[in-house]
Amino acid sequence: MDKQLIVIACPGHSNGEFLAWLLNHSPDCPQPSNTQWTMYTGFLGTHYRAEDSATLDRFQPLGSLYRKFDRPGPPEFKCDLNKLETFTKAWKNLKTDQTDLCIYVNCMNSQEIIDSKIVDLVGRPYWDMPNYTHRHFHSVMEFDPGSTETPGTNQETYDEIAAQLVKQHVSQVRDIQSTNYDFIVWQSKIFDIFEVMKVFDICRLTKPHSNYMLKAIQDYHKINEPTHEYCTRLNSSNWDSLIQKYCKVRNIPDDFQVPHL
Secondary structure, three states: OOOEEEEEEEOOOOOHHHHHHHHOOOOOOOOOOOOOEEEEEEOOEEEEEEOOOOOHHHOOOHHHHHOOOOOOOOOOOOOOHHHHHHHHHHHHHOOOOOOEEEEEEEOOOHHHHHHHOOOOEEEEEEOOOOOOOOOHHHHHHHOOOOOOOOOOOOOOOHHHHHHHHHHHHHHHHHHHHHOOOOEEEEHHHOOOHHHHHHHHHHOOOOOOOHHHHHHHHHHHHHHOOOOOHHHHHHHHOOHHHHHHHHHHHOOOOOOOOOOOO
């Protein structure tokens, strides 16, 4: 039985876990948990993030192998390709009823994973912050004081949080423009079920029922509704006003051209 491994490869707080969780809803994949979450808690509230290892722990040794390369540390934050290859071989040799699996790898060497041809497909999410209506997803994760290498004071100003959103957008666009991903999933279109179904086709996955998938997406967003006033403001703010705050906080000239896809 031919088996496929799809990797979502990008830096953290990019919604990569969500995308892997979403694709694993295909009947071809081990079904993801809809009750087990990783919680990011800070002064902006709590973000319930898809638990990327919950599925793999049901298929040992995949869970233990995954943790060896999933979140590489400083200074380079690079996925160990040898360990990824070991995981890939373990998955493809494992006797399962499923033929496909999608995992998230938190790393900064996506192009190396693509060039290695160890896995079948490599993609990533794109927040599309100018048009995204749930910008707070990133902010609640980013400003959880325990989730980054350099924890903040947990008392950041609205302007600082807004500036971080634009910084994230710039980083994502530059990464996508310089990396040959097999597919990109725009988070701003995540409620367009027709667009979502196209992603399953791109990944050569059997599509789940559209109503089932839409409800799973809606439920995920419902448990992550904004609770802090800053989050509500971020979601409703005009994009140009956030760029202005980015320039102000980072002392960048007002005529700075923010890149777009």
